Amino acid sequence: MGMRGNMERDSNILLEINHMRKGFDGLHVLKDISLSVREGEVISIIGPSGSGKSTLLRCATMLETMDGGELSYLGEKAAWEEDGRCVYAPKSKLKEIHKHFGLVFQNFNLFPHYSVLKNIIDAPVSVDKIPKKEATERAEKLLLQLGLADKADAYPYQLSGGQQQRVSIARALALQPKILFFDEPTSALDPELTGEVLKVIKQLASEHMTMIIVTHEMQFARELSDRIIFMEQGLIQAEGSPEEIFASDNERVREFIGKFQS
Amino acid sequence: MSVATMLMQLGKGMISTAEIFFLTLLFSLPLGLLVSFGRMSKNGLVRGISKFYISIMRGTPLMLQLLVVYFAPYYLFGLNLRGYRFPAIILAFSINYAAYFAEIYRGGIESMAVGQYEAAKVLGYNKVQTFFKIILPQVIKRILPSITNETITLVKDTSLAFVLAQAEMFTMAKQIAAKDTSMMPLMVAGLFYYVFNLLVAFVMERIEKSMSYYR
Numbered sequence: 001m002g003m004r005g006n007m008e009r010d011s012n013i014l015l016e017i018n019h020m021r022k023g024f025d026g027l028h029v030l031k032d033i034s035l036s037v038r039e040g041e042v043i044s045i046i047g048p049s050g051s052g053k054s055t056l057l058r059c060a061t062m063l064e065t066m067d068g069g070e071l072s073y074l075g076e077k078a079a080w081e082e083d084g085r086c087v088y089a090p091k092s093k094l095k096e097i098h099k100h101f102g103l104v105f106q107n108f109n110l111f112p113h114y115s116v117l118k119n120i121i122d123a124p125v126s127v128d129k130i131p132k133k134e135a136t137e138r139a140e141k142l143l144l145q146l147g148l149a150d151k152a153d154a155y156p157y158q159l160s161g162g163q164q165q166r167v168s169i170a171r172a173l174a175l176q177p178k179i180l181f182f183d184e185p186t187s188a189l190d191p192e193l194t195g196e197v198l199k200v201i202k203q204l205a206s207e208h209m210t211m212i213i214v215t216h217e218m219q220f221a222r223e224l225s226d227r228i229i230f231m232e233q234g235l236i237q238a239e240g241s242p243e244e245i246f247a248s249d250n251e252r253v254r255e256f257i258g259k260f261q262s
Numbered sequence: 263m264s265v266a267t268m269l270m271q272l273g274k275g276m277i278s279t280a281e282i283f284f285l286t287l288l289f290s291l292p293l294g295l296l297v298s299f300g301r302m303s304k305n306g307l308v309r310g311i312s313k314f315y316i317s318i319m320r321g322t323p324l325m326l327q328l329l330v331v332y333f334a335p336y337y338l339f340g341l342n343l344r345g346y347r348f349p350a351i352i353l354a355f356s357i358n359y360a361a362y363f364a365e366i367y368r369g370g371i372e373s374m375a376v377g378q379y380e381a382a383k384v385l386g387y388n389k390v391q392t393f394f395k396i397i398l399p400q401v402i403k404r405i406l407p408s409i410t411n412e413t414i415t416l417v418k419d420t421s422l423a424f425v426l427a428q429a430e431m432f433t434m435a436k437q438i439a440a441k442d443t444s445m446m447p448l449m450v451a452g453l454f455y456y457v458f459n460l461l462v463a464f465v466m467e468r469i470e471k472s473m474s475y476y477r
Contacts, residue, residue, distance in 0.1 A: 063380050098386050109381035112476050113399050123385040126395070157477040175385065 012039045013075070014100070014179050014210055015060065020069035022052075022059050029055045031234040033069070037179065040208040044221035047231035048256060053214045056231070057183050060212075061103045062094065073100040074178070099128075102172030106184040108164045110156040116143070116167050117152040120174045128175065135174070142170040146200055162193035166200055173204075180204070182213040218260040222246060230256065268438055268447055275431035276454055282351060282420045282430060283458075287413065289356035294363025301368055312364070319361030325422050328354045332426050351423050359416060366408045370401035403473045410466040417459050431455075 015037040022030040029052045037043060045053045058064040060071065062078065068086050071079045078097045079088045088094065110119050120142065121135040130138075143149050146166045156164055165185060172180055182201065186194035198220050204211060205224050215221055221228055221242065228245040230238040230253050238245060238253045248254060300312030319327070331354040335341040374397055382392040421432035435451035438444075 061384055063383065095386070098384075103384045105377060105381065107377055109375075109377035111378070111381070111396055113403070122395070123387065126391060127386040155476045171385070 013037065014039055014073060015212075016070070016072045016075075017056075017060060018070040019081075020056070020059060020071065021067045022055055022064060023067055029234050030059065030066070033234075033236060035229070035236070037210060037212060039178070039210055041226045042205045042209075042211045042224055043213070043227045043229060044225040045212065045214045045229045045231060046216070046218065046221060046256070047237075051231040052234040053231050054183055057103070057181050057212070057214055061101060061181055062088075062098070063103075073097050099175065100177060101179040101181060102175055102177035103181045103183065104165070104169050104172055104185050106187050108156070108161075108168040108188070110164055110168055110171070112156050114155075115152070116148065116154050116156070116159070119156070119167060120171045123171070124174050139170065139174055142173055145203075146170050147196075160193060161189045162196040165189065165197045169197075169200055169204075179210045179212065182211065182215070184214050184216065186215070186217060216260070218257060232256075268442075268450070271434050271438060272431055272447065272450055272454060275429060275434035275451075276458075278423075278428060278430040279417075279420045279432075279454075279458075281348075282355060282423060282428075283417055285352045286355040286359055286416060286420075289352065290359035290363055293356060293360035295367050297360050297364035298367035298371065301364055302371065316361045316364060319358050320365075324354070324358050324419060325425050327358055328422060328425055330354075331357075347426055347428060351426060351428055355416070355419070359412065362412055363409070366405050366412065367401065369408075370405040371397065373404060374400060403470075406466065406470050406473070410463065410470075413462055413466065414459050417462060418455060421455075 013036050015035070017033055017035045020030055020033040021028070031052075033052075033056055045056065047053050055064065059066045062071075065088065066079060066086055068081050068084070069079075070077065070081065076093070076097055077089060078094060079086055081087070089097065111122075114122060117136065117139055120139040121132065124130045124135040124138070125132050140149070140152065143152055146169065148163060148166055148170070151159060151163060151167070156167070159167065165188075169180075169185075185201065186197050189197065194217070198217065201211070201213065201220075202224055213221070213225075223242075225242055227239065228242055229236055230245060230248075230250075232252055238248055238250045240248070245253060246257060248257075297312055297315065300308050301316065303309045303312070328351065332347065332350040335343055335346065378396055378400070379392060382396045387396065420430055423430050424433040424436065427433060431451050431454055435447040438447040
């Protein structure tokens with residue numbers, strides 16, 4: 001019984017990071033990060049700038065190669081350590097693993113020469129080889145969901161930052177990832193535009209989308225997250241439910257959160 | 263020589279000029295892209311060779327390059343190639359312009375935000391798709407004004423083919439001018455080049471406009 005319970009729980013683990021390390025020019029940005037994410041979980045990563053939050057996201061999404069440790073999605077190993085060196089799975093395997101996650105960037109990184117619709121359907125059509133008609137239907141549904149139904153033919157430069165970020169979320173969702181990463185999704189937005197993006201993320205959370213969000217929006221993290229991770233100096237210094245983190249007696253955590261509440 | 267005959271002769275030269283122009287663009291634009299890849303290669307040897315190639319092509323006179331390309335097969339290998347004149351001209355122009363285009367491409371490619379590559383990577387595009395679908399269209403929009411510049415220069419540079427006695431417009435104009443001891447043919451040739459370039463500028467502007475639907 002105990003055994004079976006364990007197995008069931010394991011099969012629900014979408015992302016597992018063990019002892020991840022990453023340095024740039026001798027500077028240890030990630031020292032020893034371990035993290036596992038279950039299906040349906042919403043995790044916020046907070047911490048001062050330079051703490052390694054974004055690097056963690058970039059290593060998890062394989063935009064950066066890690067120096068050591070282990071990374072796996074749905075039990076499939078993407079990278080591991082062999083004789084003290086980090087080894088990545090063969091290209092074809094990584095291609096499969098890539099399909100499990102999506103990433104929403106701070107600066108949206110929409111393709112400016114594509115219309116909103118094309119931004120959303122192009123990857124499904126030309127990468128996943130989904131028929132254009134089906135991809136378009138899926139995209140239209142997403143646009144409707146995200147309140148952008150009338151923007152399908154617009155180009156990114158014609159949209160506000162908030163709208164652009166919502167399009168980029170739709171673009172990521174169109175590939176139907178199991179996990180969605182957000183790298184400070186509202187940091188490039190004017191304050192009056194952050195609300196519309198946060199609302200969309202909340203909506204996704206209510207649909208049990210598994211999400212990992214690097215953010216400076218403390219109130220948002222508190223309301224939304226199942227778990228909050230506090231990072232500093234390349235390490236996870238504290239981890240727990242929002243209640244635990246916001247009532248933490250860890251001095252660094254209290255100091256950091258205090259800065260945002262004044 | 264009557265004005266009509268002169269215009270006929272110059273018109274014939276114009277066809278040859280246009281041939282040099284279009285064929286050079288046809289070959290040098292893709293070749294330039296290839297050279298720019300070499301110039302940006304991670305492989306130091308490839309990068310070094312590309313850099314050297316570009317510096318030679320840009321650092322020596324095009325007229326000299328025309329002569330070298332035309333006469334090299336004979337002086338170096340003793341080859342007496344028939345009908346080599348025109349291919350030699352196209353070859354010399356293409357490898358010369360490819361060097362200039364390569365640097366323009368490189369400037370455009372290196373000015374692209376890294377975020378475009380990263381977004382493409384996360385969405386699963388492979389390298390070829392990323393370059394041709396995402397990067398190159400944006401690069402072309404950015405470098406178009408520089409390409410226009412080079413293209414206009416090319417129209418005028420075609421006159422250098424006179425060193426190989428190719429019967430293009432400038433060669434014809436010079437011959438007629440010498441025979442008739444008149445400046446008229448040269449002036450008319452000048453007008454031809456000018457009108458050709460007006461046309462080039464017009465077409466390039468249209469292409470630029472066709473890409474102005476986004477920023």
